[in-house]
Amino acid sequence: MAKTLAEKVWDAHVVRKGDGEGANAQPDLLYIDLHLVHEVTSPQAFEGLRLAGRRLRRPDLTIATEDHNTPTLDIDKPIADLTSRTQIQTLRNNCEEFGVRLHSLGDAEQGIVHVVGPQLGLTQPGMTVVCGDSHTSTHGAFGALAMGIGTSEVEHVMATQTLSLKPFKTMAINVEGTLRPGVSAKDIILAVIAKIGTGGGQGYVLEYRGSAIRALSMEARMTICNMSIEAGARAGLVAPDQTTYDYMYGRPHAPQGAEWDAAVEYWNTLRSEDDATFDVEVDLDADTLEPFVTWGTNPGQGVSLSSNVPSPEDFGDENAKAAAERALQYMGLEAGTPMKEIRVDTVFLGSCTNSRMEDLRAAADIIRGRIKDPKIRMLVVPGSARVRLEAEAEGLDKVFKDFGAEWRFAGCSMCLGMNPDQLEPGERCASTSNRNFEGRQGKGGRTHLVSPVVAAATAVRGTLSSPSDLDPAPESAAVRIDAA
């Protein structure tokens, strides 16, 4: 039978076929090519290995970094929060004991685990990639089968370099057409999630296809695959192509010489066959897509930025209606309010969804020569120390600082508010991150998920805004001040 891309990658990693049907039917045992580790979901797994007297099977297929629980200020000083400091120190001790490569705070390769892997060239087409983090789906942008796992599975991979995995179903997300200016990958994925719902992808591996996806850069594809989990999917991927190879070529861990040629030959086979069938197909029109924004407390509660806050009455399903009522109350919003009239307090540019060079460049292009709304606090947190260095080499840090934004060190930061970067109760945030759950960015905080350019435009106007809402950029900030 003609296979889809995900099925091909799966089949290439079967160590042991499952025992088929029956009461104790065992699922397929799959080999894991790359295991990414960070401080939050690993300590209990390392401890499990120690207690059982087990070794870590493949340190050479494992890499660790510090990201979730690290400060983005004063990184040269000891971490102030004692529990956080202990957790980081525990990762350092564990990596030392088990021989795992670690990029610590202060290291040029430190950063959000899903930014670091691709940046080093460790994420490659056709691989299986896992991490104790749900946004591992990011790596699917390379045509890898990449899945978030829990701590028990982290321990399982450490001990065996394999995972027993239940079979999946396949879903094609076909995005055809051309994005309009000001519309980006983030808007595509927010629209997909709004369409299929937070549970729509449960049990599925999504493959993003179509002319609009092919036209996207690798970093944009990562943004889309990153949020597959917000639709409940097991994974999301894009078939590799020349864009993928161009991104990878020359990266530290990309194959070299004859191995590069052998790899490309294999990678070229990694596409769904023309006559392969998907269990479900979903279509999205890129031509008509507008900037998207969430209004509620799950990533499926999103609308076009040009529309209004929906009413619970708009939802037929009783559960959805109740969820909408609760969300509006939590978010402090009135049904019918134009989204663009919603005033925000904070803008967060960062997270594994949108903290790469292109994201920073896109936001910088919007704010360059413009003035920040004085009431807005804006945090810019590069995805990795390497991204921060590259951005500084291009002068982007100066653009952000001149605008009045805070230029921070790399990490997960305000996406999940484990470190001191948090919202105050009631504070409203336009965030380029991936989750608008209650309290996600700080207890009582209110999150609207947006793209980097919408975040930037919002920082200028103070209300949720798209770049097209801005006055033409003045020649320089000084002109603007004189005019005012």
Place this chain on the structure above:
Amino acid sequence: MEKFSTHTGIGVPLRQSNVDTDQIIPAVYLKRITRTGFEDALFAAWRKDPAFILNQEPFNAGSVLVAGPDFGTGSSREHAVWALKDYGFKAVLSSRFADIFRGNSGKQGLLAAEVAQDDIELIWKVLENAPGTEVTVDLVSKTVMCGNVVAPFEIDDYTRWRLLEGLDDIGLTLQHEEDITAYEATRPAFKPKTLPARLS
């Protein structure tokens, strides 16, 4: 892992969909490096509200959580399962579970039983009309019973078998270590290794 065959305990109706793992346990509790002691962290934000179901007797002594669809969405944090277990929950019933949460539950001996939403609604009514009613979850017959409601539930065969036998996953896999070694010998040379480290 302890064997699980059947459990009977007070049912807790949680009439809410999309209960994400950030609600089950907020990120601030994820700084700990232990695997136990998370009972105080369970639903930490919601428990500050006196009207929250777990702040009411007899629901505070519940051990079977009966939740709306899409339970356990979001973050992969297994701490969510640890917190539910540490509080005393043995089973969660929902019409839809997020995949990672369902997997984590199976590893930790927390039964994630998929019950049709119509049956969940019936169970909610029983629990709300007669607080303290016990729910029985029978893994052998894949049946849930509450008052006069008897409903089937779904769970994949492999997880069910492991729960019934109380089997350690890693031990099971290591029985096939020869297969793993044999597979490793076939991996192409171009696949990347993290060691020795190559830097930009």
